[in-house]
Amino acid sequence: MTVTTSPSSAQWRGRELDTRTIGYDERDAILYALAVGAGATDLDLVFEDRLRVLPTFALTLAQWAPDALGALGAFDTSTALHGSQSLEVLRPLPRSGEITMSARVGEVWDKGRAAVFEVVVESDFFVATWSLFAPGSGGFGGERGPSTPAAPEGEADxxxxxxxxxxxxxxxxxxxxxxxxxxxxxxxxxxxxxxxxxxxxxxxxxxxxxxxxxxxxxxxxxxxxxxxxxxxxxxxxxxxxxxxxxxxxxxxxxxxxxxxxxxxxxxxxx
CATH class of the missing domain: 3.10.129.10 (Hotdog Thioesterase)
Structure with a gap:
């Protein structure tokens, strides 16, 4: 079987995407908490007087980055899938303010018929990585990348x-x-x-x-x-x-x- 090569996929590795500053206020952080399941009794997540911002709120602030890569034509956005996500928290997010973020393409893995693009967003508060599965973008001779982790053994704790x-x-x-x-x-x-x-x-x-x-x-x-x-x-x-x-x-x-x-x-x- 011959796999069509896609050299353009490999060329995206290390590409700088942009640096953006995104602002938000307490209302945005509270709306986010409600949207991911916090209730009215979770006062430190939904009441401004006690507010602690959920760390995963960072992922909404950085969503522009994978969207930017797709807009540049790195892959077909109509068929690409969000394969996995990681988040490393460096500091708690403030209740309101502005966060400056820089984004780049990390690794581009070759899965044969597809490629996996990693989009890395870095700030003083977090590092977030999107892994985007792009059918039709593989076959460029690159490394396959890490395998899916094995499921834990034994009964859950x-x-x-x-x-x-x-x-x-x-x-x-x-x-x-x-x-x-x-x-x-x-x-x-x-x-x-x-x-x-x-x-x-x-x-x-x-x-x-x-x-x-x-x-x-x-x-x-x-x-x-x-x-x-x-x-x-x-x-x-x-x-x-x-x-x-x-x-x-x-x-x-x-x-x-x-x-x-x-x-x-x-x-x-x-």
């Missing part, structure tokens, strides 16, 4: 529940990602889904709330997070969160009756 709301995607899209597949049934049907799906970053961030409770931590004390998007979640779904380890170094996954929706999860709190 802690088990919790992730409950999503029927209106959660409609609310989360107000934080910045307004892709039609999360709100328009016709757009969801065009990608083979029976109804609009929840944003992957919403699922990942929402998982940190029950996960923190399971591990005896506070969700605002998250210091490291990563996970792979295995299958879509639909607003209103309930899933099981399974964790192995403790608050300083826990592996986790999120599963429904149909199978895993998040895999290869890794989280650490302080």
């Amino acid at each position: 802690a088990v919790g529940t992730l409950v999503t709301r029927p209106d959660q995607a409609a609310l989360y899209r107000l934080t910045g990602d307004r892709h039609h597949i999360h709100i328009d049934p016709a757009a969801a049907a065009r990608i083979g889904q029976p109804r609009p799906i929840l944003h992957g970053l919403c699922t990942l961030a929402a998982t940190t709330l029950p996960l923190a409770e399971m591990l005896g931590a506070h969700p605002a004390d998250l210091r490291r997070l990563e996970g792979r998007f295995a299958a879509p979640v639909f607003p209103g779904d309930t899933a099981q969160v399974r964790a192995w380890g403790d608050m300083r170094d826990a592996r986790f996954d999120v599963v429904t009756e149909a199978g895993a929706v998040l895999s290869g999860g890794h989280a650490a709190f302080v």
Whole structure:
């Protein structure tokens, strides 16, 4: 079998994307907390007098970076998928202010018929990495990159529940990602889904709330997070969160009756 070469994919490695300063206020941070599942009784997440900003809010501030790479034509944005996400927290986000971020393309892995583009966003507060799976962009002779982590063995040390709301995607899209597949049934049907799906970053961030409770931590004390998007979640779904380890170094996954929706999860709190 001959694989068509795509030398242009390799040429994106190390490409500087942009430096941007994004501002926000307490209202934005509170809206985000509500969108990922915080409740009215979580006063330190939804009440400005006690506010602690969820670390995963950083991912909404940096969403411009993977969008910028797609806009430059590195891959076909109609078929590319968000494969995985990582976040390293360097400092707590302030309640309001401006964050200056610089973005670049990290590694570009060759998966044969597809390429995986890593988009790295760095600031004084966090480092976030998007892994974008781009069909048709591989075959350029590069390294395949790391394999999918093996699932943890044995019974989970802690088990919790992730409950999503029927209106959660409609609310989360107000934080910045307004892709039609999360709100328009016709757009969801065009990608083979029976109804609009929840944003992957919403699922990942929402998982940190029950996960923190399971591990005896506070969700605002998250210091490291990563996970792979295995299958879509639909607003209103309930899933099981399974964790192995403790608050300083826990592996986790999120599963429904149909199978895993998040895999290869890794989280650490302080």
